[in-house]
Amino acid sequence: MKPSAFKYVRVASVEETLSALSEYRGEAKILAGGQSLVPMMNFRLAQPAALIDINPLKELDYVRVEDGWLHVGARTRQRTLEQSTQVKENCPLLAEAVRWIGHPQTRNRGTVGGSLVHGDSTAELALVATLLDARIVIQRKGKSRAVGPADFFEDLMTTHIDEDEVLTQVSFPLAPPRSGWGFRELCIRHGDFAIVAAAVQLTVGEDGRFSDARVAVSGGGPKPLRIHQAEQALVGQEGNGKVFEEAAACVPDTVRPLADQKGSEAYRREMARVFVRRALDDAGSRAGVRQ
Numbered sequence: 628m629k630p631s632a633f634k635y636v637r638v639a640s641v642e643e644t645l646s647a648l649s650e651y652r653g654e655a656k657i658l659a660g661g662q663s664l665v666p667m668m669n670f671r672l673a674q675p676a677a678l679i680d681i682n683p684l685k686e687l688d689y690v691r692v693e694d695g696w697l698h699v700g701a702r703t704r705q706r707t708l709e710q711s712t713q714v715k716e717n718c719p720l721l722a723e724a725v726r727w728i729g730h731p732q733t734r735n736r737g738t739v740g741g742s743l744v745h746g747d748s749t750a751e752l753a754l755v756a757t758l759l760d761a762r763i764v765i766q767r768k769g770k771s772r773a774v775g776p777a778d779f780f781e782d783l784m785t786t787h788i789d790e791d792e793v794l795t796q797v798s799f800p801l802a803p804p805r806s807g808w809g810f811r812e813l814c815i816r817h818g819d820f821a822i823v824a825a826a827v828q829l830t831v832g833e834d835g836r837f838s839d840a841r842v843a844v845s846g847g848g849p850k851p852l853r854i855h856q857a858e859q860a861l862v863g864q865e866g867n868g869k870v871f872e873e874a875a876a877c878v879p880d881t882v883r884p885l886a887d888q889k890g891s892e893a894y895r896r897e898m899a900r901v902f903v904r905r906a907l908d909d910a911g912s913r914a915g916v917r918q
Contacts, residue, residue: 634678651676656679657741658678658680688745703739705737745786753845757851763794774854794833807914837863854878
């Protein structure tokens with residue numbers, strides 16, 4: 628298949644991008660990495676009247692640490708995150724999750740902003756953003772707004788961004804002291820779309836008990852989900868196998884998986900529990916918990 632006819636618009640700034648979006652009034656798509664958009668166009672699942680190419684926008688290509696946050700420009704390549712020392716030192720969970728995105732060839736082109744806007748419910752970046760309650764910055768002519776993942780990811784392949792807006796930045800909180808993380812993903816082959824994935828961050832207080840716990844799952848519904856019941860079961864507890872088992876047991880009743888050729892609802896529920904349990908072990912070990 629080949630895409631339907633479209634106009635190609637190359638922009639040199641965010642302002643030009645916003646002007647082009649306004650001109651085409653919902654009939655344009657932004658081209659950054661193109662790893663999801665171009666295949667959809669080839670199958671004519673997407674037929675934009677125009678492609679707005681933001682690859683020249685160096686202003687959206689950065690990774691920097693400021694005021695307790697890791698700020699990432701929307702046009703930053705996924706491979707850049709994977710190799711960044713700043714990411715590995717300040718948000719190691721993010722660095723690990725990126726390694727599971729597709730293959731090196733796709734990470735060389737795929738962008739952070741593109742992955743988030745695409746809204747795939749099993750996407751690794753969406754899962755980490757949900758777990759860490761990242762700040763997603765969206766700009767339109769004359770103003771910008773910051774939203775959290777709970778509001779940004781609305782439904783399957785649906786995100787809260789209007790036709791005249793562009794995502795410019797996502798900010799992740801730095802990993803706290805005395806914290807550990809875990810990321811586990813189930814897929815048929817490395818690089819395939821995830822069947823389920825689990826991300827965990829645990830922080831140990833001065834008393835040796837968990838002062839904060841974050842647990843999230845993808846593949847358990849139309850968008851990544853925080854497992855708040857599991858988090859509540861962990862906070863205030865000392866890390867051990869029994870506590871982790873009880874927290875993971877909360878997962879099947881929380882997730883709302885969709886069955887497909889890769890697995891039934893029951894299979895996905897059980898695998899979500901299993902992979903949360905494994906991620907808890909990893910996070911506990913990295914946080915210095917002795918089981």
